[in-house]
Amino acid sequence: MAEKTGIVLEGGAMRGMFTTGVLDVLMENDITFDGAIGVSAGATFGCNLKSKQIGRAIRYNLKYAGDKRYCSFHSLFTSGDLYNVDFCYNQIPNKLDLFDYDTYLKNPMEFYVVVTDADTGITHYKKLVDCREEDTLWMRASASMPGVSRPVEIEGKKYIDGGSTDSIPLEYFESIGFTKNVVVLTQPRDFTKQPIKFLPLMKILLRKYPTLIKALTVRHEIYNEQRRYIFSREKEGAALIICPEKPLGISRTEHDKGELKRVYEEGRSVAMKRLEEIKAFLDAATQYL
Numbered sequence: 092m093a094e095k096t097g098i099v100l101e102g103g104a105m106r107g108m109f110t111t112g113v114l115d116v117l118m119e120n121d122i123t124f125d126g127a128i129g130v131s132a133g134a135t136f137g138c139n140l141k142s143k144q145i146g147r148a149i150r151y152n153l154k155y156a157g158d159k160r161y162c163s164f165h166s167l168f169t170s171g172d173l174y175n176v177d178f179c180y181n182q183i184p185n186k187l188d189l190f191d192y193d194t195y196l197k198n199p200m201e202f203y204v205v206v207t208d209a210d211t212g213i214t215h216y217k218k219l220v221d222c223r224e225e226d227t228l229w230m231r232a233s234a235s236m237p238g239v240s241r242p243v244e245i246e247g248k249k250y251i252d253g254g255s256t257d258s259i260p261l262e263y264f265e266s267i268g269f270t271k272n273v274v275v276l277t278q279p280r281d282f283t284k285q286p287i288k289f290l291p292l293m294k295i296l297l298r299k300y301p302t303l304i305k306a307l308t309v310r311h312e313i314y315n316e317q318r319r320y321i322f323s324r325e326k327e328g329a330a331l332i333i334c335p336e337k338p339l340g341i342s343r344t345e346h347d348k349g350e351l352k353r354v355y356e357e358g359r360s361v362a363m364k365r366l367e368e369i370k371a372f373l374d375a376a377t378q379y380l
Contacts, residue, residue: 094376095125097269098140099261102131102254104236104343106277108351111136111148112358113275113333118145120366122373126201126269128216128260130253133275134204134233135179138222141202142195149355151188156346173239173344180227195222204233205253205260209242212302214256216263237307238289238296256306259317261330271376273369274321276334282318284311331372333365 098117100110110133118140129137136148155161160182166175184190195202202222206215206229219226225245232243232250242249257263261274287293287307297304324330341354362369 093378094271095269096373096376097126097128097264097272098124098137099259099264099272099274100127100129100133100137101259101274101276101278102129102133102234102252103277104132105152105341105345105351106339106343106354107132107136108149108152108341108354109277109335109339109358109361110275111139111152112355112360113362114140114358115145115149116359116362116366117369118143120370122369124200124273124373126203126264128203128205128264129233130205130258130260131234131236132277134230134253138190138195138202138219138230141198141200142191142222143198144191144194147188147190149351151183152351153348154188155183156348156351162344162346167239171241173236174234176231180231190222192222196220203264204229205257205263206232206243206250207253207255207257207303207306209249209251209300209303212256212306214253214263215250216260237303238293242300251300251303255303255310256313257317258310258314259321261317261321261324265324265329270329271373272324272330273372274325274330274332276332277339279335279337280322280332282338284314286311331365331369333361333369336361 127137127140139147159165160175160178162174167173201218203216203218217229228243228245233253235243236252237255242251261272264272293307294304321330325332339354341350345351
């Protein structure tokens, strides 16, 4: 039988503009997958792959980059969330730049997001069926960065950014049957994550969640081990990694439209250079074993 293909989308806040450039090129060339899994920005931008909305993520980011209702310290101080919940998860998809819920639902590609239980530090993976009310909570949780976002309460539990514990969920995706995966990173190949610079501050802000603090303390070690794993899978022919050729040099909360467009175009450029390689990699998965 044919192998199931997947795409794994790392987060990185506005480094995710690189990912949107990659995804738009894939959609423009009718490249599809059996499943996708996104973490944080990889979730909030990656859902447009299932709704087949080319250009939507870069469009609304450029339009609202400087809007205090979108991402601002004003939002953080007045609501507790750097990225305003109502504006990002209601106003934009339902009024300002409509999300195509019908296409999302009809597209057979499965879409998963990654979250972290704030009380236990355990990673959870959730399949989003229709991307509406309850699903939106899981997506919000996946992108709720520790320290600048409130944990999202779902079914009596509190969840935070999935990148806190599983930034590159290739192993999980393989474990549920997606054995041929394209992995989109937002850091270059030679990147090595360092310990969190503001860990003392994080310990104060997250003092109610000691287990989460422990997870964040060793996050860089887990992340670097995950990178070693995905590159080993690439050597084995089970994964194909798409990443920036050099550091993107963009703020996690970038408001400069020129910078957002630059990083988006870098994603497009890399995807175009690797396009035939991506096609060949996925075509091989359709061969019967």
